[in-house]
Amino acid sequence: MSVVSAIIGTAERVPLPDVVIRAAIQRLCSRTATRLAGHDAAADAAFAGRMMLRPIAEGAAAGRDEVPAAFFAAVLGPSRKYSCCFYKTDATTLQEAEEEALRQTVEHAGLADGQTILELGCGWGSLSLWMARQFPHAKVTAVSTSQAQRAYVEEQAQRRGLLNLRVVTADMNVFAPDGQFDRIVSVEMFEQMMNWRKLMTRLRSWLAPEGRFFMQIVTHRSGSHLFDRLDRDDWIAQHVFTGGLMPSHHLVRQFDDIFTVEKEWCWSGTHYQRTANDWLANFDTHRDAIEASLRKVYGEETALWLRRWRWFLLATSCLFGYARGTEWGVSHYRMKAAE
Template structure:
């Protein structure tokens, strides 16, 4: 079968020459028909959703190969799904619940299976070749007989006609991973020695079925459940993206490991520039859906528990775990890169795109003006800016409030040099830039205003940080904070596997605050006001950065070669992927999952 790779594992006591084989027993979905084994997985998701239970496609694929009733039972034993069920129904699922889900699943599966009856390319030719060698063709499936009764005539019309078929629900002994369906084929085909049979399957339970029956086994990987892509999607990937994908083996059923390996292979191909943007964005959205599943988005009780645990850990954490990483990861590239990619104000944070704003420069100005208005800035104030970036807000404040003195804090020497040079060029004498580690920074000065734009996401212990800010404020001072946020639970950026690409290259030690996280840290500061920009504002900002980067590739590539050397091309792709990921994150669900939050605080008395 020319679209899949396979591995063979001998399970008999003595190897047999090929000419002594007498039968090959095939699985159906993902092996003979239904490229990617798509029909069952989506229906499981939809069936569970009718009970108010959200499962991912990855979870639905986990027990694939089992009979459908056993599949449902196994899914209900999965910890996160079990917890959802118990929260919703105030009881653990029982046999009646399995029956109810099965009854909901069956008509949906029967209705959809015909749409997935096309043979996998090469399957018809493979069956013809095997018959020409004198071999008999058996088959078995996790599908129940009702579903197979719909599928079989459609498959036969396309040339898939095995000598025997066993359904997943028709043997009293049970189904996979037990050997019973495979052995039922042996009896029906009148094969005298199981070692003269080969079992072909795309799932771990199906391979275990063959092994338990004492047969040779061949695992299908690319066309089946292990990869789970349509033929079109797989065909768009380069060969390097699929090399090394292994067929399922005994003891290799760990879904997390499989997904991590597949993600790592995919990311390597992306970094080589071999995957089109459209497919990259599809992959990003899939990871975002998985992140939301992990955060139990929409489950109020679970979100509250996750948030409480995060706040508990946050209070015991260091102020900023990896301050050097922000500088290393974002500012190793020369300032000229940001000058070409960002807008005219060099604002390296979300911009504001209200009606009538159509350009990045306008959106930068709109956001800077909103920050000053919401912070209550006025001429003559002492202002401390925490995390000044490339000076967009620093220089904006200095120009519009010439009687104020602006103290800007950064941990980047290149940023300080740029801001000081730009202030001198504009004739601004009211700017002072300090290069400090926020972990040790302190001052005896007191300020009318402290402002911070997208710096607190790099911190971890907000209660400690807020206590410091309260100490630096004058009695009537105010603190304005702009952060991006998630509407549900907060979470840290930690590199757990290849899918945590953002944590590895761009946000080590950072966190995604929740919208309400600041409200839980009011020991020393009190929230006076709160505002939000939905995530589409950040989406448009990141898309504009990406567009600028692409349009200036010829100019920028020499900078990348000077900075990254032999890895210049890979880092070009990483920066593009970073901007793309930011856009997809904040654009998800029309900007209603992740967004930008503004807060105004005063000192507590």
């Protein structure tokens, strides 16, 4: 048994101090960074080849979809942005970081009023609601796999008088929209998709002439890897992110016969580190309310899952803060259909 699995096994039974959990996560990050250090384009090509053998989606968010909306309302910022936020200064608040990340996303995607826009994996609607408000003459279609998310976004759109936003629930394995779109945007959904080639091929057919596809994903600087359910050390894969992957920053280049990267941007991992730290602070502040919401799902295992969710937030902070944010980070790509 490794040191990491021993610590996690102990923490499953009794609470451990954050410093111990952080040390275990740091060790796991170091091990993974060392393993990925020598990965190159050939490794990405091999990884992309293995992805082709999988279905588009394999239930990557299974550990999170059943969690009540009240949990995310307590942990996330005012916009309920369940993805990386952008901190311009040391004094930036979570709300300000949410808004700056949304502003940059809109800018990088090249969005404009009057466009038809499809968002894949809309989560709790932070970007879709932002787009619908900022571009009143645009037609926004938001796609989620969660009925709870759809209900929340629709309620918010109605409350805000946003008549240009439509929300649908769909399995990405079979989703097929009506018509074509000027822009397709996806924020931290492709990490839950396994067969990028199959999905990207479909996406290209959904784009209008001169349309663009924008994607935000978390990435490692050099190597792609899976969250392995069989790895006893990787409890995130076992309990929270089953079936997910961490792409390299360059993995998208393996699909340049489908989409050509027109422009790309990189955010330091420290932005996600601070995002997770702010979520963790909210978690601790609203612990009683969070415990009550989780009890509806986990029952007698609520105490265990409270610890697991804190570990997830700690792990996110440690992972993206590793090596001062230079190892793992966030990548933006604006792409056009390959000729």
